[in-house]
Amino acid sequence: MDLTTGKTLWTMTYSNPPTYPELSQDEECDVAVLGAGEAGAICSWYLSKAGFHCMVVDKRQVGRGSTQANTGLVQFMNDMPLHKLIEIHGREKAVRFYRLCQQAVSDLSDLVLQIPYPTEYAAKDSLYFASSSKYVKCLEEEYRCLIAEKFPVEFLSRVEIETRFPFSKPAALWTGGDAQINPYRLTHSIFQHLESRGTRIFENTEIVNLKIERGSPVLYSSQGHRIRCKYVIFASGYETEERWQTSGTKLQTTYTIATEPVTDFSGWLNRCLIWETKRPYLYLRTTADNRILVGGLDENTIRNPERDKVLLEKVTQLKSNLGQLFPEYTQIGVACQWSGVFATSKDGMPFIGRHPQLQNCFYALGYGGNGTVYYTMAGKILTQLLMDGSHPDEDLFDARRFQLLYQLAEKIGLH
Ligand SMILES: Cc1cc2nc3c(=O)[nH]c(=O)nc-3n(C[C@H](O)[C@H](O)[C@H](O)COP(=O)(O)OP(=O)(O)OC[C@H]3O[C@@H](n4cnc5c(N)ncnc54)[C@H](O)[C@@H]3O)c2cc1C
Known part of the structure; x- marks a missing residue:
């Protein structure tokens, strides 16, 4: 699968990362990632910390997938x-999921402190604005749900938005405790650190088969x-979809631009993360080297010629979206642009377990x-599952949850 097209900012600005050998002989370990x-980096981090001897294998180079x-x-x-998750899963499950996400953001901030290499981590607030007045009701409903559960959120009226930003929107939520x-x-830095502590990493090694032999998994390259x-x-x-199918997922393509560095962010309150209520949503952030990333405009195709054909059109649209919010950046140049395949699950939750x-x-x-939040969650959940055989939250993310038999068993209380 062509996971990305175009040139991404992160590979453009880190052009000489560490490299790792191919798998060239048979190996044994506790956990093969x-x-x-x-995902591989964060899970290996938690597993290694718990004492598992990990080996990581990839058909590309580190970080060169999505x-x-x-x-x-x-x-x-x-x-x-x-509020939508509550409709689908009920209050208890939905709130538990949001709490796990909140905890994962905080766990990630602890994780980066333990890595002696750069990650460009920064704590951030987020602005989630109503794309038009028809979304204000949903935003009010979301605010009520979040505040009732004591999540860090503030409701902003049009006037309050106008006093903080150069654009006007009917309403917005201001949330705290996020990051970029x-x-x-992050992926390279984790692997660099883990390798120095004994984790083996193999690049350019495709796994083509997995067999269970005498109760133990064996990966074949x-x-x-x-x-x-x-x-x-x-x-x-x-790509797990292609070989080891999960069910209940949808693949799409999403588009991003990175601008040239900007000198003045005075109109962008706290250089916060910005996104909106419409789906697919537009989102914006700034970077450690003072660029602006603008993304969104998702399409329901993952076929490469179609993605390539529309990439330049998407660049123009994303630039225009940026200019509508921040007119002072209308003339700023685009340094690079890319598209990427992107998967969502039917119920908005990841597959962990x-x-x-x-x-x-x-x-x-x-x-x-x-994804980043989910992998931080996955690292902790999987480590406990491997150590203790169970985790109190494993039911939320069970990969079998869209299978009919599983749903029936749940209804009659078999698990
Ligand atoms: C444009 C875009 C923007 C995104 N923005 C965000 C964001 O802002 N925040 C966020 O949290 N998430 C975001 N995501 C979502 C997503 O969670 C990330 O892309 C995430 O980094 C993917 O990480 P991964 O490790 O799951 O997948 P990958 O990086 O794709 O890693 C999987 C690896 O497995 C390897 N592999 C697969 N099959 C085999 C095989 N048979 N043998 C050997 N190796 C194999 C691949 O080569 C690949 O390197 C974004 C996605 C896209 C496309």
Whole structure:
């Protein structure tokens, strides 16, 4: 699958990252992590800290899957707002999920402090604005749900928005406790640190088969080498769909531009993260090197010629969206642009936990706009699952939840 097209900012500004060897002989370890993107990095971090000997294997180079396209917004609020999740899952499950997201943002801030390499992590607030007046009711409903559960949120009226920003919107939520990061640097920095502590990382090594032999998973590479392990973590991103299908997911393409560096951010309150109520939503952030990232305009296709054809059109639209919000940046140049495949689950939640068929194999699939938050959650949940055999939140993210038999069993209380 062509996960990205165009040139991403993170690879453009970090052009000489560490490299790792191919798998060139049979190996054994406690946990084989399939995928050296952000999911593989964060899960390996938690597993290694708990004492598991991990090996990480990727058919590309570290971070060169979807991670290089990730724009690095780290927010507790989700693509699916809390009031919608409550409608789908009930209050208890929905609020538990939002709390886990909030905790994960905080856990990520602890994680980056322990890595002696750059991650461009910065704590941030977010502005979530009503795209037009027809969304104000939903925003009010979302505010009521969030404030009732004591999430850090403030409701802003049109006048309050106008006093803080150069644009006008009918209403907005101002949320605290979010963050931004450079996901490509984060991934490289985690692996660099883990490698110095004994984790083995193999690049350019495609896994073409997985068998359970005498109760243990064995991964087979296209070069004929094996990794025998006690557990496998599928951190293989959206391509997991192709070989080891999950159900209840939708693949789309999303588009991003990065501007040339900007000298003046005085009209952009706290250089906060900005997004909106409409779906697909537009989002904006600034970067450590003073650029602006603008993303969105998702399309329901992942086919490459179509994606390439519209990329330049999308650049013009994203630039115009930026100019409508911040007229002072209308003339700013675009340094690079890219598109990326993007998966969402039907119910807005990731897949974390046991593989439906394969014994001792687990998913770390953060489908949705909050991948970074989901992988931080996955790292902790999977580590506890491997250590203790259970985790109190595993039911929320069970990959079998869209299967009919599973739903029936749940109805009659079999699990
Ligand atoms: C444009 C864009 C913007 C995004 N912005 C955000 C954002 O702001 N915030 C956020 O939280 N999320 C965002 N995401 C969502 C998403 O969570 C990230 O892209 C995330 O970084 C993906 O990480 P990953 O490790 O799951 O996948 P990947 O980075 O794709 O890693 C999986 C790896 O598995 C490897 N692999 C797959 N199959 C095999 C195999 N058979 N053998 C060996 N290796 C294999 C691949 O080569 C790949 O490197 C965005 C996504 C896109 C596309």
